[in-house]
Each structure stands twice: as C-alpha cells, then as structure tokens.
Amino acid sequence: MGGVKPTLLGQYGEWGAYTASPGGKKICFAIAKPSSTETTPPNRPRNPVFMFVSTRPADKVANEVSIIIGYPFKPGADASVAVGSTSYALYTQQDGGWIKNSTEEAQMVGAMRQGDSAVVKGVSVKGTASTDTYSLKGLTQALDRVTQDCK
Numbered sequence: 001m002g003g004v005k006p007t008l009l010g011q012y013g014e015w016g017a018y019t020a021s022p023g024g025k026k027i028c029f030a031i032a033k034p035s036s037t038e039t040t041p042p043n044r045p046r047n048p049v050f051m052f053v054s055t056r057p058a059d060k061v062a063n064e065v066s067i068i069i070g071y072p073f074k075p076g077a078d079a080s081v082a083v084g085s086t087s088y089a090l091y092t093q094q095d096g097g098w099i100k101n102s103t104e105e106a107q108m109v110g111a112m113r114q115g116d117s118a119v120v121k122g123v124s125v126k127g128t129a130s131t132d133t134y135s136l137k138g139l140t141q142a143l144d145r146v147t148q149d150c151k
Helices: 102-114 139-149
Strands: 007-012 015-020 027-032 036-040 050-056 061-068 080-083 086-093 096-099 117-123 129-135
Touching (some): 007 139, 015 139, 027 139, 080 102, 086 102, 086 117, 096 102, 102 139
Antiparallel strands (some): 007 015, 015 027, 027 050, 036 129, 050 061, 061 096, 080 117, 086 096, 117 129
8 A cells, every 4th residue: 555544434244445545546445354264285374365356446447356365476377266156367466466357357246246255276486375265245335335435
C-alpha cells in the first residue's frame, strides 16, 4: 500500500472490506487469509499469505483477483486458483499472482460468490509446492460493500 493505512469498512465471515487512497486515488478491496495451508515438503517457512479482490475506479478496474503467496514464485512454474471444479491459471511475478486470462476474471468472481472455497496452488523458487484453501464465506457481502463504497 506504500505507507497508506487502509480503513476497514466491515468484516464479513473470513473477508474484510477495506478502502484506501494511495496518491489520492481511491481503491477498495476485499481481503482474506487462507483457512488452511500446506506445503510439500511440510512446514516450509512463508511470509503471510492473502487473497485480494480489488476495485480501482480511477484505473477502470473492478473485481481484480490477486494472490500474495508468501514466497517468490518459481519463474515459469504453473500456479492456479480452483473454485469448485473450474481451475484458473495464474500469471506470477515475485510473490504475486493474477488471473492469466483476464476475460475469465468476471466468471471466476461469480463462481467465488457462489462457492464454498478457493484453492490456490503454487511452487516456490526453491521448489516447495503450496496449497492454500480460502473459505469464501462472507466474500459476497464484502464485495457488495466494496462495490457500494467504490462506485
């Protein structure tokens, strides 16, 4: 966030709805930590892990999904988010992941609103594989709040 402290709009289940104005540009986002994480090999150290769904009206961006994975991704290695039976490929850079095919994003967010969980899989620079499961409980309310606040 570059030193800008976000303001909590509301906490809904696992998801917090926040707003911030870095450089005077208002952004709003829903954020959650995974409800469970596992690594192979087990118990590898990682930085905090998050999933964001961001809206940036000044950039005409709504409901952009991103992942902070807690380690540098292995360049070129596959990473994905699965919601129900559908898997979405991630584009990765350092410790961040974004939906590779942006045309799938709205469909994915729709699936997340109706789903129970999202499962993020990735591989670190050191070859550690991770599986993070996010509860989607409260996401719909958090996104509705974000949409309302970031018109």
